[in-house]
Amino acid sequence: MKFDRDTRRKLFSHVVSVACLLCVGIAIIPLGSILYESVLKGIVVINWSFFTENQPLPCNPQFQSGCQFGGIFNSIEGTLLLIGISAAIALPLGILGGIYLSEFGRHRFGDSLRFFADVLTGVPSIVVGIVVFSLFFLLAQQGLIPTNYTLSVLSAGVALSFIMIPIVARTCEEALALVPNSTREAALALGVPKWKAVTSIVLSTGRSAVMTGALLAIARATGETAPLIILDAGSQFSFQPSAGLHQPTSSLPFSIYNWVQSAYPNWIADAWGATLVLVVLMLGISVAARLALRNKYGEGGVV
Amino acid sequence: MDESGTLVASPPRSAKLQVEGLSAYYGSKQVIQDLSIDFDDKSVTAIIGPSGCGKSTFIRCLNRIHETVPRARATGRVLLDGEDVYTIDPVRVRRRVGMVFQKPNPFPTMSIYGNVASGLRLNGVRKPALVQERVIRSLKQAAMWDEVKEHLDAPGVSLSGGQQQRLCIARALAVEPEVLLMDEPCSALDPIATSKIEDLIFDLKRDYAVIIVTHNMQQAARVADKTAFLYLGKLIEYGDTKEIFERPKVKLTESYITGRFG
Numbered sequence: 097m098k099f100d101r102d103t104r105r106k107l108f109s110h111v112v113s114v115a116c117l118l119c120v121g122i123a124i125i126p127l128g129s130i131l132y133e134s135v136l137k138g139i140v141v142i143n144w145s146f147f148t149e150n151q152p153l154p155c156n157p158q159f160q161s162g163c164q165f166g167g168i169f170n171s172i173e174g175t176l177l178l179i180g181i182s183a184a185i186a187l188p189l190g191i192l193g194g195i196y197l198s199e200f201g202r203h204r205f206g207d208s209l210r211f212f213a214d215v216l217t218g219v220p221s222i223v224v225g226i227v228v229f230s231l232f233f234l235l236a237q238q239g240l241i242p243t244n245y246t247l248s249v250l251s252a253g254v255a256l257s258f259i260m261i262p263i264v265a266r267t268c269e270e271a272l273a274l275v276p277n278s279t280r281e282a283a284l285a286l287g288v289p290k291w292k293a294v295t296s297i298v299l300s301t302g303r304s305a306v307m308t309g310a311l312l313a314i315a316r317a318t319g320e321t322a323p324l325i326i327l328d329a330g331s332q333f334s335f336q337p338s339a340g341l342h343q344p345t346s347s348l349p350f351s352i353y354n355w356v357q358s359a360y361p362n363w364i365a366d367a368w369g370a371t372l373v374l375v376v377l378m379l380g381i382s383v384a385a386r387l388a389l390r391n392k393y394g395e396g397g398v399v
Numbered sequence: 400m401d402e403s404g405t406l407v408a409s410p411p412r413s414a415k416l417q418v419e420g421l422s423a424y425y426g427s428k429q430v431i432q433d434l435s436i437d438f439d440d441k442s443v444t445a446i447i448g449p450s451g452c453g454k455s456t457f458i459r460c461l462n463r464i465h466e467t468v469p470r471a472r473a474t475g476r477v478l479l480d481g482e483d484v485y486t487i488d489p490v491r492v493r494r495r496v497g498m499v500f501q502k503p504n505p506f507p508t509m510s511i512y513g514n515v516a517s518g519l520r521l522n523g524v525r526k527p528a529l530v531q532e533r534v535i536r537s538l539k540q541a542a543m544w545d546e547v548k549e550h551l552d553a554p555g556v557s558l559s560g561g562q563q564q565r566l567c568i569a570r571a572l573a574v575e576p577e578v579l580l581m582d583e584p585c586s587a588l589d590p591i592a593t594s595k596i597e598d599l600i601f602d603l604k605r606d607y608a609v610i611i612v613t614h615n616m617q618q619a620a621r622v623a624d625k626t627a628f629l630y631l632g633k634l635i636e637y638g639d640t641k642e643i644f645e646r647p648k649v650k651l652t653e654s655y656i657t658g659r660f661g
């Protein structure tokens with residue numbers, strides 16, 4: 097068969113389009129199957145008490161009777177605590193760092209900080225877990241902190257904050273870099289000191305993008321598991337406020353990890369339920385991050 | 400003649416701003432060459448010259464915003480009421496010497512009201528009544544109060560280009576400067592918006608020393624009492640606007656004004 101040039105060109109264009117579509121299809125298969133599987137298997141155990149009860153005792157109906165499904169109350173609680181602790185450390189430090197890099201760090205020292213932050217972003221989270229473990233261990237050995245903080249929700253929160261800080265700092269820097277220089281000059285020309293111009297005008301102009309970076313960092317920390325396996329490896333009980341932050345807690349990722357490799361049907365079923373909750377939670381944070389980009393003044397502001 | 404019957408000589412026009420031997424650099428590149436000039440109070444001075452001759456750089460030295468550019472610096476003296484601004488805290492200098500930029504640059508996240516109030520609020524004026532009074536007065540001075548009084552909460556960036564520029568003028572006036580620098584304030588505007596700003600400049604000279612950069616010679620002729628011609632970072636000629644445009648003393652000025660270059 098012989099085609100003229102135009103037909104060949106059109107045919108080629110169609111083939112490429114179909115190939116692209118196929119690749120996109122293949123690329124979203126994992127995402128689709130994650131959602132499909134976790135909804136299908138997770139929805140079975142989800143009801144009100146799944147959110148209000150603590151984790152069940154492991155139970156195999158072949159040998160025992162009266163197996164309970166329990167719930168993920170203590171896992172959610174642990175995850176919220178971890179997010180709270182890590183965000184409380186990472187957001188202020190990360191945002192201040194981002195402000196420094198964007199507004200004051202246009203020289204060699206700033207460049208090294210930037211490089212350092214990028215390297216830190218790539219460090220495997222299990223390594224961060226070990227480093228924080230060693231740090232707490234050494235501090236405890238010196239008698240600077242009580243020993244029982246080493247394996248606790250606090251040390252795990254610190255580890256997660258180490259993962260978040262470079263992400264927050266770099267996204268904050270990029271967000272502020274989008275603020276036009278004319279906005280900075282307008283503020284300076286009014287006789288506003290530079291630090292005030294930065295913290296009130298520049299930061300507020302770029303705030304929605306800064307917020308997005310913060311939320312994405314929180315989403316990353318929410319799903320992070322490796323440091324938790326080392327530092328905060330589960331508890332079957334609810335958090336006791338009176339016992340302070342040196343108690344270990346459970347968390348959604350750790351519970352999933354722990355339950356799914358067990359031989360107990362009720363735990364395995366709960367692992368799927370927890371997976372669904374975790375996926376929905378992460379999805380929610382990502383949607384919030386998107387919404388944050390739509391600021392009050394629509395297109396007018398810097399996104 | 401005053402009441403006692405003696406002749407009162409009109410006092411010599413006082414120089415609000417005296418520039419002595421100013422040089423400005425970007426890195427090692429010198430852009431302003433040992434420039435000296437005096438600016439009168441309560442009058443409008445235009446700075447004209449071909450693009451790239453250093454007009455913007457020059458007026459940015461007067462409120463010390465030039466030095467905020469990385470590797471930029473300036474030497475020489477700029478006396479504001481006799482006091483060298485290079486010996487004063489730059490933040491204080493900029494409160495006394497306001498600036499309006501070429502492209503209107505209202506703060507994108509702030510309302511009309513918030514934009515005008517921003518300078519006061521950030522400089523620690525907390526009393527809402529005082530802020531409100533100054534905002535209203537500044538908007539009136541910028542001849543836009545009637546246009547915006549119904550929607551002060553609307554975002555500043557929702558205004559038209561000409562209104563945004565007048566908003567920026569109001570924002571600069573709200574901190575009560577003594578000198579107002581304007582860097583081609585009309586170059587991004589249409590003719591109607593331009594003529595509104597020119598009227599406004601005419602009103603402003605009752606209270607301020609206005610220094611306006613323009614590459615539009617008709618504009619200089621319309622609004623300015625005195626005109627300075629800059630070329631390659633040097634002051635070529637300076638005098639009454641009428642003189643400069645009708646009887647320039649320097650050949651270079653004449654060829655620029657008659658449009659032979661630039």
Ligand SMILES: Nc1ncnc2c1ncn2[C@@H]1O[C@H](COP(=O)(O)OP(=O)(O)O)[C@@H](O)[C@H]1O
Nearest residue numbers: 425430448449450451452453454455456457468
């Ligand atoms: N940020 C900068 N860095 C380096 N050179 C600059 C910078 N801004 C302006 N210049 C140079 O300084 C000279 C004067 O510029 P400018 O003051 O903007 O002129 P004008 O306002 O008269 O058009 C030009 O040659 C320009 O290229």
Ligand SMILES: [Mg+2]
Nearest residue numbers: 454455456582
């Ligand atoms: Mg210019």
